[in-house]
Amino acid sequence: MEPDRSLALDDIRLGYRDFWQLPLDVREGAFETLRRERPIAFMEEDPLEEFPQWPVGPGFYAVTRHADILTASKHPELFSSAKGITLQDGPEEFQEIANEFFNSIIGMDDPRHARLRKIVSGGFTPRMLAKVEADVQASADRIIDRIRSTGSCDFVTDVAARLPLEIICDMMAVPPERYDDVFDASNIILGGADPEFAPPEGTDPIAHGFGAAMTLVNIMNETVEARRGEEGDDLTTTLVNAEVDGERLTDAEIASFFILLCVAGNETTRNAIGWGLHHLCENPEQRRIWQENFDEVAPTAVEEIVRVSSPVIYMRRTVTRDGVQLGDVVMNENDKIGMFYWSANRDEAVFEDPYRFDVRRKPNDQLGFGGPGPHFCMGAHLARREITVMFRELFDKVPDIEAAGPPDRLWNSFINGIKHLPCEFSPA
Numbered sequence: 001m002e003p004d005r006s007l008a009l010d011d012i013r014l015g016y017r018d019f020w021q022l023p024l025d026v027r028e029g030a031f032e033t034l035r036r037e038r039p040i041a042f043m044e045e046d047p048l049e050e051f052p053q054w055p056v057g058p059g060f061y062a063v064t065r066h067a068d069i070l071t072a073s074k075h076p077e078l079f080s081s082a083k084g085i086t087l088q089d090g091p092e093e094f095q096e097i098a099n100e101f102f103n104s105i106i107g108m109d110d111p112r113h114a115r116l117r118k119i120v121s122g123g124f125t126p127r128m129l130a131k132v133e134a135d136v137q138a139s140a141d142r143i144i145d146r147i148r149s150t151g152s153c154d155f156v157t158d159v160a161a162r163l164p165l166e167i168i169c170d171m172m173a174v175p176p177e178r179y180d181d182v183f184d185a186s187n188i189i190l191g192g193a194d195p196e197f198a199p200p201e202g203t204d205p206i207a208h209g210f211g212a213a214m215t216l217v218n219i220m221n222e223t224v225e226a227r228r229g230e231e232g233d234d235l236t237t238t239l240v241n242a243e244v245d246g247e248r249l250t251d252a253e254i255a256s257f258f259i260l261l262c263v264a265g266n267e268t269t270r271n272a273i274g275w276g277l278h279h280l281c282e283n284p285e286q287r288r289i290w291q292e293n294f295d296e297v298a299p300t301a302v303e304e305i306v307r308v309s310s311p312v313i314y315m316r317r318t319v320t321r322d323g324v325q326l327g328d329v330v331m332n333e334n335d336k337i338g339m340f341y342w343s344a345n346r347d348e349a350v351f352e353d354p355y356r357f358d359v360r361r362k363p364n365d366q367l368g369f370g371g372p373g374p375h376f377c378m379g380a381h382l383a384r385r386e387i388t389v390m391f392r393e394l395f396d397k398v399p400d401i402e403a404a405g406p407p408d409r410l411w412n413s414f415i416n417g418i419k420h421l422p423c424e425f426s427p428a
Helices: 017-021 024-037 066-073 092-107 112-121 126-147 155-160 162-171 176-191 205-227 235-241 251-282 284-292 294-309 380-397
Strands: 040-043 060-063 152-154 314-319 324-326 329-331 336-340 418-420 422-424
Touching: 017 024, 060 066, 066 324, 066 336, 092 112, 092 251, 112 251, 126 155, 126 162, 126 380, 152 155, 155 162, 155 251, 155 380, 155 418, 155 422, 162 176, 162 251, 162 380, 176 205, 176 251, 205 235, 205 251, 235 251, 251 284, 251 294, 251 380, 251 418, 284 294, 284 380, 294 380
Parallel strands: 060 336
Antiparallel strands: 040 060, 152 422, 314 336, 324 329
């Protein structure tokens, strides 16, 4: 898809929500203009009409070039994660609760980040990963078998969302009867301003979001109590009983990590799979290349799906001291930056013909799992495995699957989400 370059430089307002409702080609054109003319651009923030008690934010710097995002990612001492990962700040009391629920290790700096990541990574042993990879295959089998006789379905809710949801819940020993609760809660948390996930009329939207978070906390607390002192190879048992340098995770830290998995692991992988089908159907010659030689093409095809879909649009960092220079811009303490992975993954300086979907693209230095540094996605290997296995099952069992309409996009500046994608195929 070629970008629509009709939006003038001074009309690009990444801090306003109406920008994120624009067609994707207009968005791509806007980011191309920023990379070319104002690669680190100061953006004002949108006053939120539904939250009049919230102060209007001071604005942020939008970092749109691949090279500048690499630089910021490699210097956490200058660009901190500890003041939040999204650009909009609420009142102080809101931020305290949000940090408790949503930030987990992704919203921390060293040394605390390193301590928690070391404990959590202890759960990703070779034995654990081998079990998870087998579970991915079994889960994908079940998901496709459930829909293959129907001839049509909502690809997002019936296929793309089911795989990472089942895998994360199984990893954390969450019982199957709670899967739908996890799915609904994660949709609310990331739904943002999208009307489909808005609270019922008369319900406070902040309370609605925190209520969804509490649903996940309660599910995890129940699971922790069931696994405490037990033996098992699930991640919850490992985290409950793990000790590194004499320290253990608290129940609150485990619950916060579970929310992170539900949001970062579930939502991002499901959107990569959803966008993957869309782009393969839009580019039938690329689909044919992959289907005819699946195993050889899979590694580059998966990287290309992650690059083009860019499930996490941006990640915030906060400047730690005055006089920090990034590119041609000098920033000061507490200035916010948004590292726009969506834009970096289309940077003409890095990717030849960046708007072409190419399943054999190589090299492919995509930043869909974040930039290099301490916050590179811990679940990148698992996400790649899930995407690979799901498309193998689709090509094997419903090889003529086609999108039957355009993707119904999530209205969100943080997650490049698809809510629904109708699809059709020959029933088995």
